Amino acid sequence: MIASQTATFPQGAVAVLTIDNPPVNGIGSGVRVALGKALEEAIANPMIKGIVLTGSGSFFSCGADIREFNTPKSRQEPSLRAIIEQLENSPKPTVAAIHGAALGGGLELALGCHYRIAQAKSSFGLPEVKLGILPGAGGTQRLPRLIGIGPALEMVAGGDSIDASKAQSLGLIERLVQTDLVPQACELALEASIRTEGLPRLSRAPIGATADSKVFDEARKLAGRRYRGCIAPLECIACVEKTLTSDLDEGLAFERERFQFLVNGDQSKAQRHLFFAERAAMKPPKVEAKLTPIRKVGVVGAGTMGTGIAMSIANAGISVVMIERDQAGLDHGWEVIKGNYASSVSRGKLSDSDVKARLALISRSLDYAALADVDLVIEAAFEDMGVKKEIFSRLDAVCKPDTILASNTSRLDINDLAASTSRPSKVIGTHFFSPANVMRLLEVVQGTRTATDVIGSLFAFARKLGKIPVLVGVCDGFVGNRMVSPYTREAHFLLEEGATPEQVDSALRRFGMAMGPLQMGDMAGLDISWAARKRMAPTRPAHIRYSKVADTICELGRLGQKTGAGFYRYESGSRTPISDPAIDVLIAECAREAGVERREITDVEIIQRTMYALVNEGARILQEGIAQRASDIDVIYVAGYGFPAFRGGPMFYADTVGLPEVLATIERFHDRHGELWAPAPLLKELVENGRSFADL
Numbered sequence: 001m002i003a004s005q006t007a008t009f010p011q012g013a014v015a016v017l018t019i020d021n022p023p024v025n026g027i028g029s030g031v032r033v034a035l036g037k038a039l040e041e042a043i044a045n046p047m048i049k050g051i052v053l054t055g056s057g058s059f060f061s062c063g064a065d066i067r068e069f070n071t072p073k074s075r076q077e078p079s080l081r082a083i084i085e086q087l088e089n090s091p092k093p094t095v096a097a098i099h100g101a102a103l104g105g106g107l108e109l110a111l112g113c114h115y116r117i118a119q120a121k122s123s124f125g126l127p128e129v130k131l132g133i134l135p136g137a138g139g140t141q142r143l144p145r146l147i148g149i150g151p152a153l154e155m156v157a158g159g160d161s162i163d164a165s166k167a168q169s170l171g172l173i174e175r176l177v178q179t180d181l182v183p184q185a186c187e188l189a190l191e192a193s194i195r196t197e198g199l200p201r202l203s204r205a206p207i208g209a210t211a212d213s214k215v216f217d218e219a220r221k222l223a224g225r226r227y228r229g230c231i232a233p234l235e236c237i238a239c240v241e242k243t244l245t246s247d248l249d250e251g252l253a254f255e256r257e258r259f260q261f262l263v264n265g266d267q268s269k270a271q272r273h274l275f276f277a278e279r280a281a282m283k284p285p286k287v288e289a290k291l292t293p294i295r296k297v298g299v300v301g302a303g304t305m306g307t308g309i310a311m312s313i314a315n316a317g318i319s320v321v322m323i324e325r326d327q328a329g330l331d332h333g334w335e336v337i338k339g340n341y342a343s344s345v346s347r348g349k350l351s352d353s354d355v356k357a358r359l360a361l362i363s364r365s366l367d368y369a370a371l372a373d374v375d376l377v378i379e380a381a382f383e384d385m386g387v388k389k390e391i392f393s394r395l396d397a398v399c400k401p402d403t404i405l406a407s408n409t410s411r412l413d414i415n416d417l418a419a420s421t422s423r424p425s426k427v428i429g430t431h432f433f434s435p436a437n438v439m440r441l442l443e444v445v446q447g448t449r450t451a452t453d454v455i456g457s458l459f460a461f462a463r464k465l466g467k468i469p470v471l472v473g474v475c476d477g478f479v480g481n482r483m484v485s486p487y488t489r490e491a492h493f494l495l496e497e498g499a500t501p502e503q504v505d506s507a508l509r510r511f512g513m514a515m516g517p518l519q520m521g522d523m524a525g526l527d528i529s530w531a532a533r534k535r536m537a538p539t540r541p542a543h544i545r546y547s548k549v550a551d552t553i554c555e556l557g558r559l560g561q562k563t564g565a566g567f568y569r570y571e572s573g574s575r576t577p578i579s580d581p582a583i584d585v586l587i588a589e590c591a592r593e594a595g596v597e598r599r600e601i602t603d604v605e606i607i608q609r610t611m612y613a614l615v616n617e618g619a620r621i622l623q624e625g626i627a628q629r630a631s632d633i634d635v636i637y638v639a640g641y642g643f644p645a646f647r648g649g650p651m652f653y654a655d656t657v658g659l660p661e662v663l664a665t666i667e668r669f670h671d672r673h674g675e676l677w678a679p680a681p682l683l684k685e686l687v688e689n690g691r692s693f694a695d696l
């Protein structure tokens, strides 16, 4: 785990200690034991003049081994803090030689060294806050002593990495090198070994200019916006603030106590669950056949989804041809794309030359013949099976035999679509989320005849686009939208039973949702789900409760933000929802017609009715094999539906509440509200066997 070598130079010998724990040189208990021992030996060896710490493979070190948190291994001596103290107190100069990335505990190790030298392409960060914890091995105390309060606060509480040139300008690293990282680090160690002044130890460094308390207030405000509902950023800020009033030992004690508090809490467990859940979801299936390299893509439809998809493909440096039925549609799409890029330039996100290069990758045509040489086509046309089948048969005729045909449908049957082509094994669903150039989630929908190499090719393509692909099966709405149906259904029932739209939305926002379901409906446009409800109407049994609230609102032409009114009203040009007494009257009228008795609704009931509706449907989806894992559902909800990361996703949340408790409440709802609340068999099975979704 630690390779220890002696590098000999005319001026003396240097111990080069290499962390070798692939894939990211995580600092688990094994690394700590081996590193502690290697350091002890190097310090004791009279031949050694200095010590260089480096990493093998692609990274210096990406931090503590997250899998060991809350296990006995995390308590195994020596602690990471003890190793850092050993490095810092070493009488011989210690130099961190950094390549790839120094993240979290990896950067904290480097801060324990007397000097830091890095390769030009390396990056530096303390991403712990994104895992619901804080840098717990001295990072919150040493970094401000090295680079000052402001920049340290940004790195600790924001969690984003910085590149090597920024690190150098902040004084985080002494030297930047292009080549010969380790030899140059050895040279630095030898130079330092003959200097007469003492070694620079951050534990003794005075804290820089005293920060104005406004810096901390601003940081708290920013954290409130970026990490709404999360406690870790506030703890990070408190630790950095502590450097102003405490010496290092006191500060470290405070940091350690706050780290323990966070690492044992539900929020961090949820965020760590998501870290691994995302990686599990993104693993493609094992494929024997060769994958199709996707070098050129066709997008059919230049509406909101089509333009967003075309942009996300061009953003990844891949050529894309956009097809529309008429020139006006094509021109409109092109203007939308240019407008979106122009706004990125004005916000400083892209340069003019970036935009020029991206626009050059997007060509436009009214002729399907332009798709003759593409490797993949993504159809993003009107959500109607007839329209889509016609497009697919044209694509089937014009595209190469091995071109993958994908549909961006959010609900329709991929198998039905595949059957309308001569290549069902090459047909797949790619459900992007709006805005497609921003949202990272991609539901990859596997039809019964979709070939595994087609799925593998799509996963590789999705990763190039920077998306999080999650494999799902065919059913109405796949995973995400199928679960949204019972969630919004309950929101509408709650309105009839006595809640107001703002009461439902604000309870769910306080729970942590980015937006409540009614505001979300207004934003997405109420006509889409209205059309789906009309499509499903013939199959809806008459005795099942049905709320007419949303349909009645749509019948008034109130289709959401785009028409200036929906569940709320909107002032011209504004997206801020305003309560509308006309809607309260409409809801009361619907309730009266449906014979629903109105009563006081509590926030607890709003959360339970909406969340457990998600969980119950999620359990059915799992049992039917539409989702591969409970954690995939969590990833879909957090990445695509604004579910709070600090609750880990709906299935993780249910485990946190406890499945017996969730089931008991669902059974109570079943007794009171009828068969829509029949508990999912899988949920009952798990409770009977004392298991949780995490055990599946």
Ligand code: 3H9
Pocket (backbone or CB within 6 Å): 023, 024, 026, 062, 063, 064, 065, 066, 067, 080, 101, 103, 104, 105, 106, 108, 127, 128, 131, 134, 135, 136, 137, 139, 276, 279, 280
């Ligand atoms: C910390 O340091 C706490 C200290 O302050 C205090 C302690 C007292 N641990 O992402 P990838 C796995 S907290 C365990 O696909 P990439 C990952 O699960 C830590 N495992 O690669 C995956 O496994 P698998 C602070 C880890 O190249 C494999 O490595 N550090 C860890 O796309 C490859 O990962 C962080 O938060 C870990 N720390 O991205 C950094 N890191 O193959 C977290 C990765 O079984 N890591 N794995 O699925 C990352 O952000 C990305 O992994 C990284 C590489 C950018 C490094």
